[in-house]
Amino acid sequence: AAGVIQSPRHLIKEKRETATLKCYPIPRHDTVYWYQQGPGQDPQFLISFYEKMQSDKGSIPDRFSAQQFSDYHSELNMSSLELGDSALYFCASSLSTSGDTGELFFGEGSRLTVL
């Protein structure tokens, strides 16, 4: 069965550069979530999209932006990168039914290293 695909798997950037992470949700899933997980930390919710519209925002820095496209893939854009942005970034997708988030399926993550 198709899973959530994230690219790139690894990315190395310099401070003040920009980075873009991509997420391809499971077909027919209507909700996409982005998480950031620093070393030894728990996953932190950044932002979510439902049917291509931004749904909820968590602790996403102003330097970051995200969107979901007509084909349902999502991109997380990060600008003015800082050392503290080095983390694993996870994307997840789900199919919501009325009153229930359902199961979130996570990708393998994109590891961003900022030097």
Added chain:
Amino acid sequence: DAKTTQPNSMESNEEEPVHLPCNHSTISGTDYIHWYRQLPSQGPEYVIHGLTSNVNNRMASLAIAEDRKSSTLILHRATLRDAAVYYCILSLPNTGNQFYFGTGTSLTVIP
């Protein structure tokens, strides 16, 4: 967001049952209780979720207190592959909700 409280760590012997507790005293009537686990350097993995009644699946069982202020994830026979961080999460009933991970329980399985 509704809060959950879990012990930081627990140990279990291999092939014995494990009961992982979670307190969620501020849960609202429509919050679902979810459990996920995460192995090192991997994405979180769904374990089980429920609303009011106890739930069973091939991975685990979820026991929900009658007042819904606490729940317990039950692994019937712990294996070494069950060593992970287990997260208890409350979700709001709206679509695209803020699905927050708190501080989970790190489970060590002793051979």
